[in-house]
Amino acid sequence: MKYMRPILGGILFAATYFVLTTLDFIVCRHQMKSTITLPKSYERSKSPWIPTESSVGQSNLELDKCMDAEVDWTSTVKPKYELDRNKFLIPTLLGGPNNQMMGFHQSVLLSLILNRTLVIPVFYEHSIDNKFYLKAVPAEHRINIAKLRGLLSVITLREAVRLCRSRIDTIFADKYFNVGRKEIALLMRVYMQTGLSGVKLIDGVGDEEIRAISEYIYGEKGYTRNDSLRNRRWWPKSKWGKSWIYNIVDKDNQPNLPVHPQSAPSSKVSDARSNYASNAKCALHWFPFRQYGFPQSKITTSKASERVDLRHFTADDGWKLFSEVLLNTCAPEAVGVWSKKFQHTYLTAAGGNYLAFHWRYDTDDFMGYICKNGVRQEFCESVRQASNSSAIATAILSRISELDRRFKAKIESVYVAAPAALANFTLEIVGLFSNEDFARRTLPDDLPIPAIVTSTQLKGFVLREYRNCPLTIPKQLSDTISQLEMDICVDSYSFMWSRQSTWSGNVKQYRFLNNKAKTKTDTPNTDYVIRMMQSDQMRKEES
Incomplete structure (x- = not known):
């Protein structure tokens, strides 16, 4: 009582x-003044195709007060760890915002260990109803990109699409991976969200068609600039279903996309280089989450200013690097x-x-x-x-x-x-x-x-x-x-x-x-x- x-x-x-x-x-x-519009271009979005909201009509004084975090990618930054500019790691994230951040931590760590330039990924809204299509959130609204750029070599997703010629060359998985019906759907979602393709489509379906589908699904009111496509037999019946995906995938001629490792990967950070030994240019990090764990007692700032020798990386260097990752992936x-x-x-x-x-x-x-x-x-x-x-x-x-x-x-x-x-x-x-x-x-x-x-x-x-x-x-x-x-x-x-x-x-x-x-x-x-x-x-x- x-x-x-x-x-x-x-x-x-x-x-x-x-x-x-x-x-x-x-x-x-x-x-609050109504200053929100759908931008004519999608520059604000980290995806080439997904529209996201942007604020417009603000004075410099307002933006200073807002501490707007939009990044000036034209500025040159010399990071603490300069990584290979011809090999890239592209994270794909899952779950709610904090699960996404935990996965992102794993990708940043793996980029450092594998000497691959990190691609700033798509982040997503929080959802409680397990939606397949989630709206993109600009990365600068989740992380302090300026701080991250000071740690390691990074590029935008748009730049990665250009350098990778819109193709995924290999998949780095943190658990056993086999390309089945579910994985095909997820690869198509990655294609829609990033512009990077890992699937082969039927004749008559290409970038322009996928762009139109993305605009229809992710737009507020089914907006698309190519309404003529709505009469095609493969056009989505609704903004929520995904059966249309299996109608546009060329089931008989899928590319032989290499997956690393071919068996269940090790959770030991010292095995990362052997797990993901590949010279492929553009690697998709497949929904990382908790592959590499470190005891909280190991996390420290005391040696964050020291530089880990990535050429001779050891297991003991793992927690030092992870501490640096945490320090440099903070909120805006x-x-x-x-x-x-x-x-x-x-x-x-x-x-x-x-x-x-x-x-x-x-x-x-x-x-x-x-x-x-x-x-x-x-x-x-x-x-x-x-x-x-x-x-x-x-x-x-x-x-x-x-x-x-x-x-x-x-x-x-x-x-x-x-x-x-x-x-x-x-x-x-x-x-x-x-x-x-x-x-x-x-x-x-x-x-x-x-x-x-x-x-x-x-x-x-x-x-x-x-x-x-x-x-x-x-x-x-x-x-x-x-x-x-x-x-x-x-x-x-x-x-x-x-x-x-x-x-x-x-x-x-x-x-x-x-x-x-x-x-x-x-x-x-x-x-x-x-x-x-x-x-x-x-x-x-x-x-």
């Missing part, structure tokens, strides 16, 4: 809080600057510390995937047990008290990061923190009740300060908010993280990289919540 009594009051407060904070958000959105510069300003305004205004709490467990997206088919039963049951707003609020307050006792850390605020689908659940937690009687059941009288901050304040702040910026256009905003929340969690004094979440995992890596000592105060949130619930139950039984 302890965890149930305060919930009704919390919900009533949350409703009021939601109305007030949402009004602020709506006002900010109303003030604007994310760090905006995050620090927000922290100062909302989280550390009184000069104290703040705790960050990440709750990833929304039912339809994360839990629907992680817990499907009865896998990870013990973990999934622990999440369901801990998914109680009153228990979570109690656990956060208990952790604040513990940080004061053990580390003499004064926590003045809490940032709660959670998916948008959990907005109501988050508001319940906010409401409970506003109830002084509830808070004082756990928090000693000599500690102030901390302010609790969520994405509601963060969105309002971003739209007030940086509306009309490339990173805050409507379809980019949620992605930017997620990156800002990650930076906020990285900088927190203590981080209560979510198991099985790559979002939390990436935050933990950067926390360790930036300040190893901080990670001693971190804890997995479900474990802590359940431990507090069990302790409370034991006290009840003893009394």
Whole structure:
């Protein structure tokens, strides 16, 4: 009952809080000027064919405030590691934004080991419905390309299409690979998204036809400049299906595309060169994810300024290079600057510390995937047990008290990061923190009740300060908010993280990289919540 009594009051407060904070958000959105158009060319997109939104009509002053990250590729940059300019590694990425970043880390590392110039890939929007066709996100909205260019040789996807003559020469796979029906569909999607082909099409279907199909599928309203093609028998019946792919592929004359390795690849970084021994010019890195793993304890900044001798690469060099990869694949510069300003305004205004709490467990997206088919039963049951707003609020307050006792850390605020689908659940937690009687059941009288901050304040702040910026256009905003929340969690004094979440995992890596000592105060949130619930139950039984 302890965890149930305060919930009704919390919900009533949350409703009021939601109305007030949402009004602020709506006002900010109303003030945004409509400056978004579909560009006449696709220069903003990293794909030659996929249209993406771009902001136009901005003054230089506005763009300076936005810290627009569009890259000047005409400028010459001498990277720390100059790689072979006649061999290329082209990443293809999968999953949500954080899975994509983990795959990208693998590709950057492999480019260095194999001495291949890295091609800046296509990144994608987040999707919870397993869509086959995902909208492209400009790479400069996900990573600081200027920083990456300082590490290794890179080129644009458009330049790679030109130098590779629109062809993929070989596939580097991080798991066993066999060209079947599924792989043919994915190769066609790569073709549509990059302009690089690894499949042979039937007569009468070429670049112009694929361009028209791409415009139809990825455009907002089925836009294509070649409507005459709609009457062809192979034209897609809808913007979502993929059966049309098998109608335009020449099934009997597919190119013999070499795949490396021919068996399941080794996960040892020292075997990378033997796994991918190829002189082919243009290699497609096939959906990398977690092939090369490094213990967090190995990640370090202490030797980041040293140069690894790539000619005599050893296994011990792997974690050194991976540390450099992490340091140089960070979010756009604007994310760090905006995050620090927000922290100062909302989280550390009184000069104290703040705790960050990440709750990833929304039912339809994360839990629907992680817990499907009865896998990870013990973990999934622990999440369901801990998914109680009153228990979570109690656990956060208990952790604040513990940080004061053990580390003499004064926590003045809490940032709660959670998916948008959990907005109501988050508001319940906010409401409970506003109830002084509830808070004082756990928090000693000599500690102030901390302010609790969520994405509601963060969105309002971003739209007030940086509306009309490339990173805050409507379809980019949620992605930017997620990156800002990650930076906020990285900088927190203590981080209560979510198991099985790559979002939390990436935050933990950067926390360790930036300040190893901080990670001693971190804890997995479900474990802590359940431990507090069990302790409370034991006290009840003893009394």
